[in-house]
Amino acid sequence: MTSSGLNKFDANLLKIALTLARRGIGLTGPNPSVGCVIAYGKTIIGRGCTSINGRPHAEMVAIEQATRHYLYQTSVKKEKITVYTTLEPCAHDDTSPSCAKEIIKFGADRVVFLLKDPDERTHGKGVSILESAGIDCVNAKVYKEEMLDTVSGYLKRKKENKPFVSLKIASSINGKIGTKKGESKWISGDLSRKKVQLIRSNHDAILVGSKTVLSDNPRLNLRDEYQNIPQKFIFILDANLSIPYSKELKIIKFNEKEKIHVFTKKNCDKEKIKQIRKLGLNLIQVGKKKGKLDISEILLKIGNLRINKLLVEGGSSIWTSFIKENFFDEIIIFWGNNILNGTAMPTFNDFLPVNTRIKGFPRLKLRYIKNWGNDIEAVWQPITKET
């Protein structure tokens, strides 16, 4: 396997493969979203991305398209065929033959990919199978950051058995997520809320706390142009089962019940548990840590459900729990174009001792910034603390 020998054409086609991969983020779970482009000489003859729910894989979609291309069908083979794919082709025959085997069967001369699959059934084995068949394999060292963005959830889960966690916040300019009385509709504008639909679609699951359900009664479903996207998992953190669960609750009304999971403490009111299960919801009991539901245990349970990316939609006490334990990979904040009172609802509660110096608080890396009308969206990721 070579890691160099990459020309401008190769780099361009990998970029197209990445664009294809980006399309499927949040839609291919539990599989990662992969993009694939097949070139016959300098002509693209096939493209694909991982299908909804993960099958068929990107390579299979691209191969199927390529085999129908006239250059592949009719020519006496004059040019080499290269398969560009964002992730190492899989080596395991699961419900269908492995992509590595299919690429051999298809007759590729060369495979260029960006990242080795961390899945131990494939890691390095995909390349071995291909090379055994005489196919030249290149692990291209380009677009590292863009590539990691397309598989951030998958990598996190493979490494830690926990999902990639995004905290999604909508606040006023001065960091308030609602009035003192709890009103939060609407701090952010129409365009921001439309973008939130896209963000939900890019995640495999949504998590909210009981207070948010009680005060906002949110739907948490995908709407408008996103409404045909497969139902996301929904997790509700409700230690004391304080939500009056019924068919009238919007979360239950607007989502498939079997995808809704309620996390609660052990030894809960048995009548309430019975009622929740009778409604068709799932109930998971977890331990407590410092008086709160154990976030680490919750994330492991969510990882067991093969969720790659989890969107935590609040409120303050939920976000604070995730920050306190350092269980977040991203903060997505929408600043609406208003200012609220100083005693209105804060974004976070205290998560470090009150006498902590400024240098002791987490520093974040700005990854993205965009205005939506008069609102601002920013995405931040943790960086090492200043020393």
Place this chain on the structure above:
Amino acid sequence: MTSSGLNKFDANLLKIALTLARRGIGLTGPNPSVGCVIAYGKTIIGRGCTSINGRPHAEMVAIEQATRHYLYQTSVKKEKITVYTTLEPCAHDDTSPSCAKEIIKFGADRVVFLLKDPDERTHGKGVSILESAGIDCVNAKVYKEEMLDTVSGYLKRKKENKPFVSLKIASSINGKIGTKKGESKWISGDLSRKKVQLIRSNHDAILVGSKTVLSDNPRLNLRDEYQNIPQKFIFILDANLSIPYSKELKIIKFNEKEKIHVFTKKNCDKEKIKQIRKLGLNLIQVGKKKGKLDISEILLKIGNLRINKLLVEGGSSIWTSFIKENFFDEIIIFWGNNILNGTAMPTFNDFLPVNTRIKGFPRLKLRYIKNWGNDIEAVWQPITKET
């Protein structure tokens, strides 16, 4: 006078004039910052912006340059001369002859400008003088927003006898301007703080509250590449004269004392007043309104000092007072790349009754957004409340 007949070349030269005008914002007080370009046919032969402290005017600078240009000096006049200026040329002979008269003397054929001067000594009279001399005058209706930005302070003062007020805030992502113990160094990064130097230079005066002086002991001076800019006025709001004024206080140490004004309540401790005056600072006593120094009276006093743009650097209670009375024209916020505890210092205190609905709080228009490394700078201006 015509308002149409503007061609692409005219529009381009007005844009250059605007760029020149932008250079002088905050440096030309009490005059507005004006930009001027002179064209001989399609050749630029002179450029100018209002000089430091207001004199000579932009037109005079451009004319002086143009008169030394070989096309102006040597040719038998083959092309028409057009003066492009952002503001109507002045009509009043003050310490020097009016720009209108000088433009006639210079021999221009045409004057294109963006805005009539609100100063009643000139308003429309500049144009009249020019037209009487047979010069074609065009009030171009382009770049309205950009033009108003260059003279926002001047227009506000001419209209209301009060300065244009910018609230400058540095907060964490979750709206905290310091830890609970008052530590605020540094919430924002190096690049943001460098930008603050530019923002200070764009204002005629800086205002801070006593609490900020007591907790941060800020210098409030212009540093690095801005250090040669003429001293800004500095206003300190100190109702109870709680600051221990001495030569060691950084504001006094790093700034010209005669430019420092302390606003305080009436009937203050006479010993303290004596001490402040002895230090060479100015002291202005104003009335109170709802227990706080009367911001309206303060702004009128500042307007009397012919300050066009005032930068309010905090802290929370000062900003809150300005917002409460709706005495702000702009909020400049820097979000540092950190998150702080929920009980850390808020950006604002309450400024509306606690039961105010979201739609009752001020909505702002986003005018500017830029990242400085991992920080974000945003500029907002008030818009009419939602109804």
